[in-house]
Amino acid sequence: MYPSRFRYEAPRSLDEAVSLLREGGDDAKVLAGGQSLVPLMKLRFASPELIVDINNLPGLDYEKQDADGTIRIGALRRHASLERSELLKSRQPVMAAAAPLIADPIVRNRGTLVGSLCHADPQGDWASVVTALGGQVVAFGPGGRRTIPITGFVSGPFQNALAPDEIAIEAVIPAPKGTPAGGYLKLERRVGDFATVGVAVALEMSGGTVIRAGIALTGVGGSTISAGEAAQALTGGPLSAQSIAQAADLAAGAANPRTDHRGSAEYKRHMVKTFVARILSRADGGATVAERAA
Amino acid sequence: MTIVYDDTSEDTGSVPIRRIKFTINGKKKIAEVEPRLLLSHLIRRGLELTGTHMGCDTTNCGACTVLVDGKPVKSCTMLAVQVDGHEISTVEGLAGQSELHPLQEGFKQEHGLQCGFCTPGMMMAAKALLDENPSPTEDEVRWALSGNLCRCTGYQNIVKSVLWAAEKLRGSAE
Ligand SMILES: Cc1cc2nc3c(=O)[nH]c(=O)nc-3n(C[C@H](O)[C@H](O)[C@H](O)COP(=O)(O)OP(=O)(O)OC[C@H]3O[C@@H](n4cnc5c(N)ncnc54)[C@H](O)[C@@H]3O)c2cc1C
Ligand code: FES
Ligand code: FES
Numbered sequence: 001m002y003p004s005r006f007r008y009e010a011p012r013s014l015d016e017a018v019s020l021l022r023e024g025g026d027d028a029k030v031l032a033g034g035q036s037l038v039p040l041m042k043l044r045f046a047s048p049e050l051i052v053d054i055n056n057l058p059g060l061d062y063e064k065q066d067a068d069g070t071i072r073i074g075a076l077r078r079h080a081s082l083e084r085s086e087l088l089k090s091r092q093p094v095m096a097a098a099a100p101l102i103a104d105p106i107v108r109n110r111g112t113l114v115g116s117l118c119h120a121d122p123q124g125d126w127a128s129v130v131t132a133l134g135g136q137v138v139a140f141g142p143g144g145r146r147t148i149p150i151t152g153f154v155s156g157p158f159q160n161a162l163a164p165d166e167i168a169i170e171a172v173i174p175a176p177k178g179t180p181a182g183g184y185l186k187l188e189r190r191v192g193d194f195a196t197v198g199v200a201v202a203l204e205m206s207g208g209t210v211i212r213a214g215i216a217l218t219g220v221g222g223s224t225i226s227a228g229e230a231a232q233a234l235t236g237g238p239l240s241a242q243s244i245a246q247a248a249d250l251a252a253g254a255a256n257p258r259t260d261h262r263g264s265a266e267y268k269r270h271m272v273k274t275f276v277a278r279i280l281s282r283a284d285g286g287a288t289v290a291e292r293a294a
Numbered sequence: 295m296t297i298v299y300d301d302t303s304e305d306t307g308s309v310p311i312r313r314i315k316f317t318i319n320g321k322k323k324i325a326e327v328e329p330r331l332l333l334s335h336l337i338r339r340g341l342e343l344t345g346t347h348m349g350c351d352t353t354n355c356g357a358c359t360v361l362v363d364g365k366p367v368k369s370c371t372m373l374a375v376q377v378d379g380h381e382i383s384t385v386e387g388l389a390g391q392s393e394l395h396p397l398q399e400g401f402k403q404e405h406g407l408q409c410g411f412c413t414p415g416m417m418m419a420a421k422a423l424l425d426e427n428p429s430p431t432e433d434e435v436r437w438a439l440s441g442n443l444c445r446c447t448g449y450q451n452i453v454k455s456v457l458w459a460a461e462k463l464r465g466s467a468e
Binding site: 031 | 299331335352365366367371372373378419438440442
């Protein structure tokens with residue numbers, strides 16, 4: 001298998017990249033880690049006429065923290081770097097927890113977090129994690145920069161809110177106001193597989209009270225699901241057996257799974273409930289859980 | 295260097311060709327390639343280094359794993375044009391003039407292969423691990439190889455082979 005023919009450009013500046021994209025219009029595609037795009041091109045599910053390879057753009061391979069605690073992850077930051085990131089481990093443990101659960105170690109050497117958000121696969125893990133954390137994506141286009149909340153950025157299955165001549169340059173995770181807790185649990189058939197079910201829970205705790213909660217679900221709907229009501233049920237009070245059970249039920253209700261080769265709809269919904277309860281029951285005191293279950 | 299793909303496109307427009315320079319197993323090379331050429335095809339067909347295997351062609355099996363600037367990548371899922379200015383290592387680069395690499399020796403000693411199809415990818419992934427972490431635990435070896443599939447061995451002996459090589463590389467094996 002090999003892709004259909006395309007013109008290839010590897011610009012050295014963002015401005016150049018954007019003008020190439022503008023020229024190519026709907027027939028142009030950005031190439032980041034290539035771990036989703038290249039397989040699609042080989043299968044001819046995607047046949048772009050112009051590939052704009054952003055791997056040579058300077059200054060996009062970073063994760064950094066602003067003075068106020070906001071975390072920024074550049075478009076060329078690979079999953080593998082995030083897996084090893086001390087910054088995420090200490091500041092944003094839910095992300096550190098999720099990173100090693102993405103794909104397999106070799107794919108993680110190339111694939112990027114921002115590329116994963118752009119790809120908007122309903123089974124993509126990062127979109128759920130960033131949704132639970134209330135993150136944003138910064139886009140760069142001919143008109144400059146704009147910041148798009150993740151819930152609006154992922155606009156449907158394999159759809160994002162970028163204009164054809166825009167590049168996503170970074171993901172932004174707002175500074176937590178309390179102690180971060182929560183985690184990411186992923187049910188998969190084997191290491192490296194996409195999620196049968198994935199659940200991201202991001203809490204901010206202050207003196208035993210949940211001051212912010214976000215819950216998002218992977219693989220159980222046509223798109224990444226933000227379980228807003230479930231998160232709402234937790235906010236403003238302590239974690240109790242009752243609030244945990246309520247949030248787990250609401251999250252299961254927000255899931256819209258389909259029966260497929262990975263499992264029945266009923267099973268997947270049940271796993272959402274189990275995972276939400278499991279993360280929350282361990283989150284008291286600021287713990288972070290990450291596990292792959294098979 | 296010429297590598298031929300079937301011309302299935304309807305359009306009769308010109309074929310974009312890129313000239314790239316890269317290093318493979320320490321040797322400098324120049325190639326002219328169509329941008330759509332996959333790295334795996336550059337290696338196997340263009341350079342005739344057929345030690346790099348292609349098992350699935352769908353980014354799942356890891357048989358095609360090579361190192362680009364020291365990091366393992368699935369060569370069926372990278373474009374050849376992307377290695378312009380970079381360094382590639384394949385399984386052919388492991389052995390010296392007359393001596394096997396400790397990883398190759400390890401796979402022999404510990405029966406780390408049966409059909410051998412996955413072996414080049416396993417060795418390259420293991421090489422990257424040992425370069426970064428000379429004393430991995432069994433768990434760390436399993437984790438590092440979790441992107442490489444083997445249909446024969448049940449992995450047990452592959453893990454042992456890598457641990458054998460690690461020990462030898464640390465200079466303590468007989
Ligand atoms: C075997 C295998 C297993 C996998 N398992 C998982 C898994 O378990 N969980 C998971 O979440 N993912 C998984 N993936 C996907 C992987 O995480 C990809 O890395 C990710 O989905 C896409 O990131 P990328 O950098 O490789 O993007 P690419 O493949 O380069 O691009 C993907 C899409 O996003 C667009 N794009 C990328 N970057 C930008 C940008 N900066 N601006 C604008 N558009 C952009 C591209 O045009 C393309 O349409 C797996 C992939 C493989 C091959
Ligand atoms: S041939 Fe490349 S991963 Fe299987
Ligand atoms: S030895 Fe046969 S696939 Fe691994």
